Amino acid sequence: MQQSNRLKPFFENINFEREDNTMVVNFGPQHPSAHGQLRLMLELQGEEVVKATPDIGYLHRGIEKMGENMIYNEFLPTTDRMDYIASSSNNYGYAIAVEKLLGIEAPRRAEVIRTMLIELNRIISHLFWLATHALDVGAMSIFLYTFREREYAMDLMEDYCGARLTHSAIRIGGVPLDLPKNWTEDLEKFIKTLESQIPIYEGLLTKNRIWKMRLEDVGVIPTEMAKSWGLSGVALRGSNVKWDLRKEMPYGLYDELDFNIPISDKCDSYGRYKCYMQEMYESSKILKQLIPMYEESDTQLMAHAPDYISATKEEIMTQNYSLMQHFVLVTQGMRPPVGEVYVATESPKGELGFYIVSDGTPYAYKLKCRAPSFFHTGLLTDLLPGHQLADVVTIIGNLNIVFGEIDR
Amino acid sequence: MRTYTPKSDVQKKSFYSDRFFVKPSVPRKDVESDDVFLEDLQSFDGLFQIEDSYIELDHLVLIINPNDNVNVIKHLKTEQSYDFLVELTAVDYLEKKGGFEIVYEMLSTSKRKRVRVKTFMKQNETIQSVESLYRMADWSEREMFDMYGVKVVNHPNLRRILMPNDWDGHPLLKTYPLHGNEAASWYEVDKIFGKEAREVVGPELRDSACVDRYDTNRFARLGHEVSKGTTISQGNEPDTPIRYQEEGGVKLFGAKLVTPFDEIETVHLKERK
Numbered sequence: 001m002q003q004s005n006r007l008k009p010f011f012e013n014i015n016f017e018r019e020d021n022t023m024v025v026n027f028g029p030q031h032p033s034a035h036g037q038l039r040l041m042l043e044l045q046g047e048e049v050v051k052a053t054p055d056i057g058y059l060h061r062g063i064e065k066m067g068e069n070m071i072y073n074e075f076l077p078t079t080d081r082m083d084y085i086a087s088s089s090n091n092y093g094y095a096i097a098v099e100k101l102l103g104i105e106a107p108r109r110a111e112v113i114r115t116m117l118i119e120l121n122r123i124i125s126h127l128f129w130l131a132t133h134a135l136d137v138g139a140m141s142i143f144l145y146t147f148r149e150r151e152y153a154m155d156l157m158e159d160y161c162g163a164r165l166t167h168s169a170i171r172i173g174g175v176p177l178d179l180p181k182n183w184t185e186d187l188e189k190f191i192k193t194l195e196s197q198i199p200i201y202e203g204l205l206t207k208n209r210i211w212k213m214r215l216e217d218v219g220v221i222p223t224e225m226a227k228s229w230g231l232s233g234v235a236l237r238g239s240n241v242k243w244d245l246r247k248e249m250p251y252g253l254y255d256e257l258d259f260n261i262p263i264s265d266k267c268d269s270y271g272r273y274k275c276y277m278q279e280m281y282e283s284s285k286i287l288k289q290l291i292p293m294y295e296e297s298d299t300q301l302m303a304h305a306p307d308y309i310s311a312t313k314e315e316i317m318t319q320n321y322s323l324m325q326h327f328v329l330v331t332q333g334m335r336p337p338v339g340e341v342y343v344a345t346e347s348p349k350g351e352l353g354f355y356i357v358s359d360g361t362p363y364a365y366k367l368k369c370r371a372p373s374f375f376h377t378g379l380l381t382d383l384l385p386g387h388q389l390a391d392v393v394t395i396i397g398n399l400n401i402v403f404g405e406i407d408r
Numbered sequence: 409m410r411t412y413t414p415k416s417d418v419q420k421k422s423f424y425s426d427r428f429f430v431k432p433s434v435p436r437k438d439v440e441s442d443d444v445f446l447e448d449l450q451s452f453d454g455l456f457q458i459e460d461s462y463i464e465l466d467h468l469v470l471i472i473n474p475n476d477n478v479n480v481i482k483h484l485k486t487e488q489s490y491d492f493l494v495e496l497t498a499v500d501y502l503e504k505k506g507g508f509e510i511v512y513e514m515l516s517t518s519k520r521k522r523v524r525v526k527t528f529m530k531q532n533e534t535i536q537s538v539e540s541l542y543r544m545a546d547w548s549e550r551e552m553f554d555m556y557g558v559k560v561v562n563h564p565n566l567r568r569i570l571m572p573n574d575w576d577g578h579p580l581l582k583t584y585p586l587h588g589n590e591a592a593s594w595y596e597v598d599k600i601f602g603k604e605a606r607e608v609v610g611p612e613l614r615d616s617a618c619v620d621r622y623d624t625n626r627f628a629r630l631g632h633e634v635s636k637g638t639t640i641s642q643g644n645e646p647d648t649p650i651r652y653q654e655e656g657g658v659k660l661f662g663a664k665l666v667t668p669f670d671e672i673e674t675v676h677l678k679e680r681k
Binding site: 056057060062064065066068069100101103225227228229230241243248249335337338339340341342344351353355357358360365366368370374375377378381382407408 | 434467492494495499513520543555568569570571580
């Protein structure tokens with residue numbers, strides 16, 4: 001019986017304790033370790049999860065609907081807001097999808113700068129992942145160390161494009177700006193610092209008994225489950241599948257670059273942690289190779305395709321036809337050929353794909369963003385049962401999910 | 409003379425196109441041009457009817473009968489080692505063809521190839537779920553149902569996924585307005601204040617760029633300020649004279665008179681401190 005003088009807890013029509021002795025816990029959507037707006041309905045038997053039901057949609061902004069109502073260039077800054085930890089990767093994925101639809105290629109220097117940005121962004125994203133994941137698991141100090149290096153990386157981003165989080169520095173057809181003076185030297189300095197710092201993070205965690213107890217054999221994703229759920233990125237490589245789009249289906253400059261794909265056959269959180277740490281080394285290795293490639297490249301930054309891409313600023317200001325073309329492209333937008341394209345890139349989270357259906361008008365007829373985190377969250381339904389409640393936080397943090405791209 | 413098109417909704421769609429403009433198309437190749445894809449296609453001979461097949465931007469596109477979708481995808485998965493179903497979505501062709509195109513995007517990690525299986529279904533028809541083959545279809549089909557209202561049969565849990573369960577309409581349909589329909593503007597009002605408060609609260613303003621210049625409660629009239637809550641309407645707008653505070657100096661808290669900017673007395677810094 002409800003006692004009238006007691007406050008009755010309101011659990012949104014969920015039975016808190018049920019007859020079969022399982023307890024229903026509503027984890028999120030505002031839980032600090034839910035990494036955004038994840039609501040998990042967990043049925044617990046003691047402290048063991050019996051059933052997990054992820055509930056998403058708390059950050060749904062209708063980005064795909066917006067994509068159908070904006071011209072192609074207008075939509076590019078919106079892609080920043082998907083995976084906001086690594087926004088350049090989103091810009092890049094969208095830009096090369098549209099470029100493939102148009103049948104154009106970015107000039108070499110632009111491609112070098114783009115690759116620098118997305119690899120730098122990968123490092124930023126991995127550092128952020130390490131910081132928040134370790135914080136969730138209880139290692140507070142690592143957060144302070146990684147955020148220091150992330151700050152340096154974001155300063156580099158800021159020097160290049162002025163923004164720190166939502167860059168929009170990669171455009172359809174190339175990049176708008178060349179690297180500022182001495183940027184590559186700063187980048188070299190950063191790589192040097194980072195490479196001296198990663199062993200410190202590893203020293204704090206890799207052999208740490210608590211860290212190993214919390215991560216080893218926790219969140220084991222068998223290869224079959226990973227494939228069935230369409231996992232990608234480190235979640236897939238941590239499940240013993242050697243699959244990195246940069247290596248296996250190269251795009252951009254990746255077939256010219258020398259790097260390794262770390263994989264783990266343990267399939268657990270600790271294996272994925274090791275992959276992430278190794279990937280940071282690989283990214284800095286890529287960045288080092290890009291610096292001489294930048295210096296050798298020609299100075300052109302935007303593709304020459306008058307039908308789709310505006311001319312350079314200098315030409316717009318001096319030549320009448322370029323100005324007219326620019327005016328049409330800004331007010332009406334480019335009209336890509338009729339057709340469909342699906343282009344996938346390896347974002348820090350996994351396979352980020354853009355499926356665009358064009359009907360020849362300046363607006364995409366259909367734009368679908370294939371976000372890796374969406375499926376990584378769906379996996380929780382199958383992965384969490386059998387784990388302890390404390391492991392739930394480890395698994396969510398370890399899968400590196402970002403709600404901007406899950407809900408879109 | 410050019411045919412007249414209304415130009416009031418310029419932002420909504422492209423209103424101008426040249427009479428002689430011919431839309432180009434993405435080049436399509438024959439399946440014969442790629443050995444791996446040709447082998448994939450030939451493995452279907454005698455099993456299922458492939459209505460059309462071509463290579464579009466490195467993807468093999470197969471257009472199939474909607475009733476065959478599970479079998480075709482099962483065949484691709486088990487016989488042709490397409491081990492990933494990468495993406496599953498629908499495209500709204502209700503206006504043009506009266507139905508949806510369902511798109512299955514598949515990937516083979518051993519062949520490093522991608523296949524797009526497409527099928528067309530009428531609006532009132534249903535489509536079989538492929539969840540038994542790929543678990544990821546669980547969430548993708550829920551999203552497809554949520555966004556387009558496509559009915560998927562044999563799905564274990566066909567509920568909305570991104571929108572609330574009691575939402576009205578399917579947001580990605582072309583008929584659904586960008587800022588939401590009528591029900592959308594009352595949704596949160598009903599949830600927070602209750603239906604009976606509709607008269608008092610009014611509908612939610614879902615166009616974030618909308619500025620009502622006669623609403624003095626929620627909007628500041630820049631340059632034409634009035635005090636909050638003043639009732640004004642068209643023709644009944646108070647005239648706000650514009651004064652510049654530099655004229656005659658600025659009084660700070662009634663005590664000190666801050667004199668206007670004097671260029672002669674200004675000290676120019678030689679370098680940044």
